[in-house]
Amino acid sequence: MEDTKKQLFVRGMKDGIPIGLGYFAVSFTLGIAAKNAGMTALQAAVTSALINASAGEFIGFTLIAANAGYLEVMIMEAVANARYLLMSCALSQKISPKTGLLHRMLMGFYVTDEIFGVSVAQKELKPIYSYGVISMAAPGWTIGTFLGVLMGNILPLRVVSALSVALYGMFAAVFVPPAKENKVVAGLIIISFIASFIFNKAAIFAGISSGIKIIILTIIISLIAAILFPVKNEA
């Protein structure tokens, strides 16, 4: 028992390394945005340590720079991060019903796109695995933001550019293997790509934030799939 826990934690750490690297690159650019909003490196690092959300933080920094009202910040934050509500619902079905409140509260703190991605790839999600992932991923996010404020323009653009695809590579490694086994999932991924492309390029949708686009597409496509192709035994 002790051994499997350790193995799970280590596997989590392994999966967390590419996340941490990707986070470093993304949060570095986030740090630059924070600097432009007039924040200190410490303030930006605290924000990243507490919030762990790229789009949410980016919008937050933009609003802070504009001296926006507190209520406005709250609403925009809820909108930008609403997809985590869906992810959290999905994760609630991945963990054992016996999982304690403290574990749930800790795991909830780190529902991010990437950590969610590796979490759903687990047959049953154990808290200890999540903690392994978090131990490697979370520091990258906070340190990257901190350094981004301090020396945003030092790291060669080419390196930042290369690191920024790490996260997408990880996403692919999560959604491709199930598509090999399940034709419905494969079809959904292709439809998602096409729909997402249209949604992002068509001028009529230009006013919708990317967070909202993700939610709308996810709900519509998943709901249609759930009605047309109900899953019998898995979930």
Add this chain to the structure above:
Amino acid sequence: MEHNVYIYILIMAVTTYLIRVLPLTLIRKEITNVTIRSFLFYVPYVTLAVMTFPAILESTQSPVSGAVALVIALGLSWMGKSLFQVSVFSCIAVFLIELILK
């Protein structure tokens, strides 16, 4: 009116945390409804796919390197390579291609 940066941060943190933690703490049972279960089964794959494309094309300095990275990531994932390998090789691909393009 001047706003306090730390109050901004607190508001952002509390709002975001509640969104993330409420479903995980409130939904304690296995959901039995087939449609909801199926919906939640499909959500991760759809949301990850939607987040990946076309965003990957815009994340790099040139859309070409982003597109090549996507093809490599899809191919390596199809071959069953690990998360780490897929992301590292995607990064290397972008770096090399941007080296050639410039």
